[in-house]
Amino acid sequence: MRSLLRRVIRDGKQTAVLVTHSALDALVLADRVVVLTHGRVVEQGSTREVLGRPRSPFTARIAGLDLIPGVRTVGALRTDDGTVIAGRDGQPGGVDGSGRGAPGGGGEPAVAVFPPSAVAVFAEEPHGSPRNVLPVRLASIEPRGDVVRLRAAPREGGPGWLDGLAADVTPAAVADLGAEPGSLLWFAVKATEVEIHRAG
Known part of the structure; x- marks a missing residue:
């Protein structure tokens, strides 16, 4: 066909x-x-x-990508609940096309986008280089060939934009984490893996 x-x-x-x-x-x-x-x-x-x-x-x-909505700030995205997601400017030539960025550092509606393969998963809150560390509740475990997709949901009282975020990990990682639906985990993604660009 x-x-x-x-x-x-x-x-x-x-x-x-x-x-x-x-x-x-x-x-x-x-x-x-x-x-x-x-x-x-x-x-x-x-x-x-x-x-x-x-x-x-x-x-x-x-x-097959993760997306977080919010507003652009300098070198980051701020969600409605105030969470700051660090990332790279994905707009060619800068935010306004000139290479200078937006006046005052942004404020326009934007999205942060990254692949599930860029997300590391931890049982305890990680410390160190990852700038973006998100507390999640594991909603589902989906086998996908040689990886396993962990699908997130917000923890109690957490922001709705966490719902559906995904991380691709190995079956061994799932076993090491002892992860099952309902587990409280941490999704972490480096700022260099996150692209921020205009919404809509």
């Missing part, structure tokens, strides 16, 4: 609209994508841009 559709689209004689929940289908077949959530367009653009730099939690989930 993919090869037939690819031939129809690539010969330049036909335009096709494909509805899918598969990031792979979008990457292989589409030049442009439109992402709908609750019947509303939340993102659109080139396939590479939308899936590589998602601006909504739904798109990030499709692309």
Whole structure:
């Protein structure tokens, strides 16, 4: 099916609209994508841009990335509850395109995006180099080939944006952690692994 559709689209004689929940289908077949959530367009653009730099939690989930919403500050993102997520500026040329950043250090809606493979998981709060250390409750354990995806939920009273964050670890790491749904864990990610860019 993919090869037939690819031939129809690539010969330049036909335009096709494909509805899918598969990031792979979008990457292989589409030049442009439109992402709908609750019947509303939340993102659109080139396939590479939308899936590589998602601006909504739904798109990030499709692309297999973690996303935290907030507002941009100098070298970081601040969430609604005041948590500061350190990261790199993912906007080409700086926040405003000039290389200088936004006046006053930001304040515009932004997202912090990183892959689950960049997340380290600890049973006790880690100390040292990770700038971003998040207390979570383990919601689910999902085998995915040679890794295990640990899916987070907020601890009691914790911020809702933690819900669904993922970490990819080895089966041995899960055994060492003694992790099971309901376990209280810490997700840690280095600032160099986090890209911050505009939302919406």
